[in-house]
Amino acid sequence: xxxxxxxxxxxxxxxxxxxxxxxxxxxxxxxxxxxxxxxxxxxxxxxxxxxxxxxxxxxxxxxxxxxxxxxxxxxxxxxxxxxxxxxxxxxxxxxxxxxxxxxxxxxxx
Amino acid sequence: xxxxxxxxxxxxxxxxxxxxxxxxxxxxxxxxxxxxxxxxxxxxxxxxxxxxxxxxxxxxxxxxxxxxxxxxxxxxxxxxxxxxxxxxxxxxxxxxxxxxxxxxxxxxxxxxxxxxxxxxxxxxxxxxxxxxxxxxxxxxxxxxxxxxxxxxxxxxxxxxxxxxxxxxxxxxxxxxxxxxxxxxxxxxxxxxxxxxxxxxxxxxxxxxxxxxxxxxxxxxxxxxxxxxxxxxxxxxxxxxxxxxxxxxxxxxxxxxxxxxxxxxxxxxxxxxxxxxxxxxxxxxxxxxxxxxxxxxxxxxxxxxxxxxxxxxxxxxxxxxxxxxxxxxxxxxxxxxxxxxxxxxxxxxxxxxxxxxxxxxxxxxxxxxxxxxxxxxxxxxxxxxxxxxxxxxxxxxxxxxxxxxxxxxxxxx
Numbered sequence: 001x002x003x004x005x006x007x008x009x010x011x012x013x014x015x016x017x018x019x020x021x022x023x024x025x026x027x028x029x030x031x032x033x034x035x036x037x038x039x040x041x042x043x044x045x046x047x048x049x050x051x052x053x054x055x056x057x058x059x060x061x062x063x064x065x066x067x068x069x070x071x072x073x074x075x076x077x078x079x080x081x082x083x084x085x086x087x088x089x090x091x092x093x094x095x096x097x098x099x100x101x102x103x104x105x106x107x108x109x
Numbered sequence: 110x111x112x113x114x115x116x117x118x119x120x121x122x123x124x125x126x127x128x129x130x131x132x133x134x135x136x137x138x139x140x141x142x143x144x145x146x147x148x149x150x151x152x153x154x155x156x157x158x159x160x161x162x163x164x165x166x167x168x169x170x171x172x173x174x175x176x177x178x179x180x181x182x183x184x185x186x187x188x189x190x191x192x193x194x195x196x197x198x199x200x201x202x203x204x205x206x207x208x209x210x211x212x213x214x215x216x217x218x219x220x221x222x223x224x225x226x227x228x229x230x231x232x233x234x235x236x237x238x239x240x241x242x243x244x245x246x247x248x249x250x251x252x253x254x255x256x257x258x259x260x261x262x263x264x265x266x267x268x269x270x271x272x273x274x275x276x277x278x279x280x281x282x283x284x285x286x287x288x289x290x291x292x293x294x295x296x297x298x299x300x301x302x303x304x305x306x307x308x309x310x311x312x313x314x315x316x317x318x319x320x321x322x323x324x325x326x327x328x329x330x331x332x333x334x335x336x337x338x339x340x341x342x343x344x345x346x347x348x349x350x351x352x353x354x355x356x357x358x359x360x361x362x363x364x365x366x367x368x369x370x371x372x373x374x375x376x377x378x379x380x381x382x383x384x385x386x387x388x389x390x391x392x393x394x395x396x397x398x399x400x401x402x403x404x405x406x407x408x409x410x411x412x413x414x415x416x417x418x419x420x421x422x423x424x425x426x427x428x429x430x431x432x433x434x435x436x437x438x439x440x441x442x443x444x445x446x447x448x449x450x451x452x453x454x455x456x457x458x459x460x461x462x463x464x465x466x467x468x469x470x471x472x473x474x475x476x477x478x479x480x481x482x483x484x485x486x487x488x489x490x491x492x493x494x495x496x497x498x499x500x501x502x503x504x505x506x507x508x509x510x511x512x513x514x515x516x517x518x519x520x521x
Contacts, residue, residue, distance in 0.1 A: 041142075043176070043177065
């Protein structure tokens with residue numbers, strides 16, 4: 001499988017623990033990267049369509065505690081294939097980090 | 110658990126972009142969510158970077174919405190193509206278009222990114238022109254389309270001398286329009302006008318108690334106030350004889366200037382005020398809501414013509430603006446016919462604005478000369494003329510759309 005585009009990886013991680021809707025994904029990605037990664041609505045829309053087409057995410061029911069303030073946003077959760085793809089990507093990145101450490105680019109932690 | 114999206118809508122401009130760039134059904138299904146996300150992104154960007162962040166978020170967000178809209182269109186075409194039998198039916202079938210469209214757009218984006226200087230120039234040109242156009246339109250609207258705050262303003266016409274063989278006509282309430290001899294010819298010869306007046310805008314240095322102040326004055330023939338049906342709030346307006354070139358100088362104040370420079374003092378009427386080095390006798394104050402075209406005119410001075418200015422040799426000194434009020438049943442066409450009869454020069458009432466399209470087309474023309482090689486290579490690789498033409502068209506459209514959005518944003 002080809003490398004996962006970076007923002008796809010972020011989206012997969014955001015829906016890995018629970019189903020989220022678009023705004024929820026943007027907020028989660030922003031929170032987990034200290035605001036470094038900002039997703040945009042159209043970009044997210046395209047990515048979710050592609051991820052769903054590729055079977056990496058699937059539409060999900062809204063959580064029971066979700067109260068709609070109007071409208072009915074779609075929720076997405078990760079699939080088994082999505083988990084596999086993000087695990088592969090995480091391993092690839094871990095390998096990269098290990099190499100950086102071995103070459104004394106990255107120290108500590 | 111995520112918070113529920115509220116039902117707040119995004120500003121009109123963003124919705125306009127969605128409306129323009131997205132297929133209707135998909136937009137209806139997605140717009141509520143997209144708008145919520147966009148509002149969140151703008152708020153977030155503002156929190157992190159302040160006002161520049163808002164501007165960046167707007168530009169980024171609109172480009173983002175356009176990009177996704179193109180994707181949604183491509184998906185729609187692809188779906189239709191699949192429904193039409195699953196296979197492309199020759200080069201021009203519906204299913205064939207989206208992939209080529211997508212690749213055209215990609216090529217366009219790549220060419221524009223590669224040629225950054227050109228892109229920046231073209232975008233800046235479009236941006237400035239569109240912003241200027243929007244600004245000009247709002248001026249045109251307030252000056253021409255919105256009725257003047259004057260009774261029966263639809264009967265007021267503007268007279269400008271134009272010279273058809275010396276370039277585009279310069280007309281408008283602020284452009285110079287009429288010479289003194291023409292004005293006096295028309296005073297005598299025109300039968301369809303109830304009233305005629307000339308005026309001229311000029312800057313004025315006013316000597317006040319606490320120093321000299323620069324402001325704007327309008328010199329107008331005494332007939333002007335009758336023409337626009339103005340009445341004084343205090344004192345009087347000009348009499349006929351104030352328009353004699355050697356009459357004692359008199360001045361009328363706008364309400365705003367009366368308040369600002371003289372504290373609304375009643376005693377200012379009858380006092381002398383030095384304007385451009387000459388003592389003017391203040392005779393009146395105009396009502397608060399009186400306005401003629403410009404809202405920065407503080408002083409009204411009488412306009413008279415010395416005999417030398419009325420000479421035939423000054424027929425082309427079009428240094429004055431001329432307006433007239435048509436008699437109730439008279440038409441502009443009749444006025445035109447009469448003016449033609451008097452001096453055989455055409456009358457033009459409205460200026461025209463057009464510059465953007467021409468500017469940008471020139472730029473692209475210059476650039477196409479430099480891209481012959483790229484085209485030759487594509488052609489060698491099998492791209493037909495249709496395909497090449499379409500690619501150029503896509504590129505241009507892409508650039509224009511982007512420039513349009515930036516221009517709207519700049520004018521907002």
